[in-house]
Amino acid sequence: MADHTPATLSALLKSLSLTDDTVNHAEILKHAQNILIKNPSHPEALHTKVVALLHLDKFDEVVKTLEKTPLEEAKFELAYALYKSGKWEKAEEAARDARERARGEKMERGLRHVEAQAAHRAEHFGRAMEIYKSLIESGKEFAQNEDFDLRVNRNATEAQMVWKGEAMGKRKFTVDELSQFETTYNAACIHIARNEFPQGLMLLKKAQLLCEGMDLSPEDLKEEVAPVIAQQIYALLKMGNVAEVEKASQELDIKTVSDAALKYIASNNSLSHKSKIDPNPHLTLRLYEACVLRPLFQTTVKPYQFQSRILSRNRLSLDLQVGKYGEVKSEVAKSQDLARSAYEIAASCGGRSVKEILQSVKRTKNASTERKDDIALGLYATQLHMELRDITGAIETVEGLLEELSKKEGPEDKYPPALIGLLVALYRFEGRKKAPKKLDEAAQYWKDQPRPNESLILSSTLHSLTSHSQASLESAASFLTSINQSTTFLPPQILSAGIVAACAITKPELAASHLSSLPPIDQLLKGINVDELEAAGVYNPSKKRTADEVARGAKAKKLKSAPVKAKRVRKSMLPKDYIAGKEVDKERWLPLRDRSYYKPPKGGKKDKRRNVAQGGTQGGKVEEEKDQVMADMPVAKTGGGGGGGGGGQAKKKKKKGGKW
Structure with missing residues (x-):
């Protein structure tokens, strides 16, 4: 092989690019290796080898090579290889360090791209969002469609922030964003993450139509549409639309999905749906291990933390259902999940009734002060109360948990929005019209936060509208007017209706300014004949039974008149x-003498004497006092001689040898 001079290597390296697929990178790698055998520290040859390895998707080898022989010119390649290897935090750190010493704006911008993507996968979504916003606001574009790709990545990061609970203020999507497949799909994911399923489904259908209108081969189209259908199935499952779930499941062939992450997520959702239709935990566990856990362990593309928690809890729940209590205990001991205590209790109480499990949970909570504010245990006890149809007990459990949390120092620990929302839902389920006191306290706290919890504040506002106090109405009006000006949190007509309801008494002029945005009465009453309704009067239900009621009565009468089959009793019990x-x-069961058919025996002298001994008489007239005295006297066995009794006793012959 001819020797390569530094000049020829530099020319070769300049001709290489991470986006160039026309070069035979295997041959280039071979030439670079031959040079490095003679000179292991040759910078151009080392850089050429790294770029060729990246093109051949050998990212682990790139990391090993650059860690063994650091190269200043290959900092970007190292960060990218770490990102593709799944070492996201290291990639983020490497890109940040290299960006500070980068030569040229183009290299610095490329490193910021890598840092943002690594931060996204490391779930540092706030940092990723900052980078994407700064790149978009710079207005520069160093690659084709760079601005479009940045907006797609920004929307994807926003969706993940909502999933994780790092809520952001709602924004309105532009027409341009909803005219492209990728941005429309991300907008749908944001709505689904906010539990706005109808809006999400509408955008998913639009994204699917946009994708089908693209110039793609049938294989590529099937691969692009797969995540859209998977999201549709998830949203339909959450809405409980079983018929549509079955229809959408036929469009998605999970076996042919090439994306490993999508494959195990879609398999999990499919098994969750099928287990409700045909509840067989043993079969579900086997399918879960084959379709979810095996692909999960065979890929480097790991799920996000909120997805990992759900997958691990599903596995623990299935293990509990099939009776693998020992495995659950060992897994819980190694887990850092907040719900580990609830699974630990469930595994310890395997095979017991709901009441026994509830008593065990209460004992565990009261055993130490650390467990009294355990949210997982509190929610588990609440669920057990609901299974026993004890709504009052469930409310008391949540209120007690919030009372314990209120003793903590941090205000964010005192008013968890999820627990407040659960308490409000339980109040509503039991029929209590008055809102819990904690709702107003929590709303007051979250109003002053940089990222206020909008749903919690809105719930408090709606309860304030039902109050007749001026302070509550003013508070509701203040909140509704603020969100009307700053965000599109609610549809404009609903906001205007709320402002009118809150300000009709306190600020009539403000209410009047919003009346024009409300639909007129004539439009609301369109199609309704008011005169006809008034003439018809109040509906008076007929006392005559309907055909269904007659049929039910006849059926009940037939069942009542049917002969009752005697219950079979075991012979040993007879x-x-x-x-x-x-x-x-x-x-x-009564004594013989107390039975209604008892008759005293008739017969000779022995029977008469027995009758006398049992409290009978000799036929003479007996006074009540004597009867009472005789009944109370103890019966004693006497000797052979004695006083007179009956006539038969007097006729007895004296014994021989007597004194007289």
Whole structure:
């Protein structure tokens, strides 16, 4: 092989690019390796080798090579290789360090791209959002469609922030954003992350139509549409639309999905749906291990933290259902999940009734002060109360948990929005019209935060509208007017209706300014004949039974008149003198003398004496006092001689040898 001079290597390196697929990178790698055998520290040859390895998707080898022989000119390649290897935090740090020493604006911008993508995968979404915003606001574009790609990545990061709970202020999507497949899909994901499923489904259908209108091969089109259908299935599952789920599932062939992450997420959702239709935990666990866990372990594309928690909890729930309590305990001991205590209790109480489990949970909570504010245990106890249909007990459990959390120092720990929302839902479920006191306290706290919890504040505002106090109405009006000016949190007509309701008494002039945005009464009453309704009067239900009621009554009467089949009794439970068909004596439990059919025995002197001993008489007239005295006297056995008794005793012959 001819020797390569530094000049020829530099020319070769300049001709290479990470986006150039026309070069035979395997041959280039071979030439670079031959040079490095002679001179291991040759910078141009080392850089050429790194670029060729990146093109061949050998990212781990790039990391090993550059860690063994650091190269200042290959900082970008190192950061990119770390990102593609799944070492996102290291990639973010490497890109940040290299950006500070980067030569040229183009290299610095490229490193910022890598840093943002690495921060996104490391779930540092706030940092990624800052980088994307600064790149978009710079107005510069160093590559084709760079601005469009930046907006797509920004929307994807925003969706992940909503999923994680790092809520952002709502914004309105532009017409340009909703005219492209990628941005429309990300907008749909943002709505779904906010539990706005109808809006999300509408945008998903639009994204699918936009994708089908693109110039793609059938294979590429199937691959691009797969995540759209998977999101549709998830949204329909959350809405409980089983028929549409079945229809959408037929369009998605999970076996042919090439994206590993999408494959195990879609498989999990499919098994969740099928397990409700055909609840067989043993079969579901086997399918879960084959379709979810195996692809999960075989890929470097790991799920996000909120997805990992759901997947691990699903596995623990299935293990509990099939009775693998020991495995659950060992997994919980290694887990850092907040719900580990609830699974630990569930595994310890395997096979017990709901009441017994609830008592065990209460004992665990009261055993130490650290467990009293355990949110997982509190929610588990609430769920057990609901299974026992004890709504009052569930409300008391949540209120007690909030009371314990209020003792903490941080205000954010005192008013968790999820627990406040659960308490409001339980109040509404039980029929309580008055809102819990904690709702107003929590709303007052979250109003002053940089990222206020809008749904919690809105719930407090709606309850304030039902109050007749001026302070509550003024507070509701203040909040509604502020969100009307700053965000599109609610549809304009609903906002205007709320402002009118809040300000009709306190600020009539402000209410009047919003009346024009409300639909007129004539439009609301369109199609309704008011005169006809008034003439018809109040509906008076007929006392005559309907056909269904008559049929139900006849069926109940038939069941009542039907002969009742006698319950079979085991032979060992029957008395020894039992005769089949013979009526059982109903007084068999009473003493013989107390039964209605008892007759004293008739007969000779022995019977008479026995009758006397049992409290009878000798036929003479007996006074009540004597009867009472005789009944109370103890019966004693006497000797052979004695006083006179009956006539038979006097006729007895004296014994021989007596004194007289």
